[in-house]
Amino acid sequence: MPINRDVAAAPSSNAAREDSGQLHSLQAGPRVEVVIATVPDLFCDALLRLLRTDPGLKIIGQAHNENDLARVLRRKRPQALLFDYDALGPNGESLIASLRRTAPATRILVMATRAGSKRVGRVLHAGASGLVGKQIGFETLMRAIHAVARGEGWANRRTTARALGQLTIRLPAPKDQLTRRERQVADGVGQGLRNKEIASQLEISQKTVKSHLNRIFRKLKLDGRVALSRLATPLSTTLIAFLDTVPEVELLIA
Secondary structure, three states, X not given: OOOOHHHHHHHHHHHHHHXXXXXXXXHOOOOEEEEEEOOXXXXXXXXXXXXXXXXXXXXXXXXXXHHHHHHHHHHHOOOEEEEEOOOOOOXXXXXXXHHHHHOOOOEEEEEEOOOXXXXXXXXXXXXXXXXXXXXXXXXXXXXXXXXXXXXXXEOOHHHHHHHHHOOXXXXXXXXXXXXXXXXXXXXXXXXOOOHHHHHHHXXXXXXXXXXXXXXXXXXXXXXXXXXXXXHHOOXXXXXXXXXXXXXXXXXXXX
């Protein structure tokens, strides 16, 4: 009996139309304005070409370093920022916290080669709305951008839950060991402020801020600024709130 090739191909065609319909549903409504933060290289060029194929996105700016990024966010006020963690230096969490203060309405989606529980915890605590690994597919990246722009979180739920499970309470009442000025400096770190900003807020020199920090680290037996930030603002609160914004479907695709 001869095979009807048109009928045989129908399931594949229907599946393609279904996938297309799902992607189109993400693009309905106003276009999402996005700024890209990465270094200018082949990866950046390829990423921009791919993003521009999504009619639901509008790329309104690019930035390749911290100063450019802050300037672009102040001027453009995008709905979403796609932030390349690997490309923008070792102080990613501090930069994210600073950008959140610069443009609090902009939601930050972080891309990183490694997206383990420790990094998820750090970037979410700093103020990012989600994190994706660079090994994900293009359609998953599109879903993540649209979700973050809608005000949702995006990260692997298992990884985020594991980050929450790794938390330990180190000190029952750490601030009781500090002077009033040291508590003020610690609070500034907990808010994500830099030494310069803390100095300006407290009307002291940056050198004095650094001296206070060194004493705080010794008193509380902390290994640095990130540890103090976690102590000043409990990471568990950040992660629990974040998990409530992540749809169950993202457990498998993020």
